[in-house]
Amino acid sequence: MAPALIFFVVFVIYPIVVSIRTSFYNYDGLTVATPAGLSNYVNVFVDPDLRAALLHSLLLLVFYSALPVCIGLVLAGTMSRIRVYGLTVFRAVLFLPQILSSVVVAVAWRGLLASDGPVNGVLEHVGLGSLATSWLGNFNTALPSIGIIGTWVEYGLCMVLFLAGIVTIDRSLYEAARLDGAGPVREFFAVTLPALRPQISIALILTITFALRNFDLIWNTTRGGPGTSTTVPSLFVYLDAFQNRELGQASALAVVLTIIILIVVAIVQVAVREPSGRPRPVGAERGTR
Structure with missing residues (x-):
């Protein structure tokens, strides 16, 4: 060691x-x-700018953490029930955004969301041209657009974690739930979701950490603009340290950001931890007898 x-x-x-x-x-x-x-x-x-940047990071948690976890659960639950030829390739394609470089992702999406990019082209083609805009250059759409990019990057990781967890679930629990008349939705919430608590905890910790320390996606898409509408604390750490030459201020912000991440992760671990004496899933007793 x-x-x-x-x-x-x-x-x-x-x-x-x-x-x-x-x-x-x-x-x-x-x-x-x-x-x-x-x-x-x-x-x-x-500093009001730093407080606004922290608020932006908290808003990005919805896109970088909550949405990827929900999408990953839906995809994993669906894939565990269907048997389609080429499903392995399909899973690999869905996971692909996770292994791409953040710089590549940022440059690609910057082109997609440009005022003359494919996204606006599709909107024009389907008769929704009034919605077309410079998505990363508009004060109202820049932050949600970056959030959508983060969702696209992170959902594949959540899906793979949940698929790995589903494989370990005792099949007899599903059989017992079906004997009790549970449909696919009830089966998911009664058997699959409770069994995925460890994987959900890991997914939340990874995605929340990524959201709060995110720098490269924002730097390579908007650089905090337009104005300060997409600034985040990690961006100020970089600017203070390497442009303003205020290493003390940058270090203090980095320490505060680290403490915030540790606190949020601790809250997630406590919230997702399986409570003692939790009722067994539907059909659990019948499946184990």
Whole structure:
């Protein structure tokens, strides 16, 4: 374990410690750092632009986490019940967005959502030309458009996690549920969904973390614009550190963002954790006798 532990300490633990220490100084990376006390942390909470960026990240949670999990559940539940030739290829295609580079995804969607792009072309073709707009350049549509891109990227990961979980479910539970008269929908909510609690927890943690630390998709599509309509905290971390040369402020924001992610992940783990004494799924007793 020593090599992995050394790597972890050098490239994870040590940078975290340095960032925490730097957050209490005014430092531009070149001159001597001067103590700043808690002023960098105070600026994080009083700056209206940073508060707006945090709100944007919370809104993106709906697109980056809630929607992918729901879509993944629907796809996994459907695929577990049907037997279609070439289904493996279909699953691979649905998972493809997850393995693509974020830069490739951003550039592709930037072209799709351009004012003269295919999306507006389709709207014009079907008689909905009045809805056509510059999706990433409009103050009202830029943030939802980035959210849709995140949904497209993340749902494949959720689907694969849920398919892996469904395979481990005891088939006798489904048979018992059918004997009790449960249809496909009732069977899903009574048997499949309760059994997927561990996979749902993992999917939520991964997607929420991705949403709160997201940088590359936004930087390569809108760079926080138009105006500040798509700014997120990680964007300010980059700007403060590498453009404004305010490493202390950037470190403080990074520390606060990390704490927020840890708190949200802890809440998810508690909320999704299987309660003790939970009623057994429909037909569970009959299926085990």
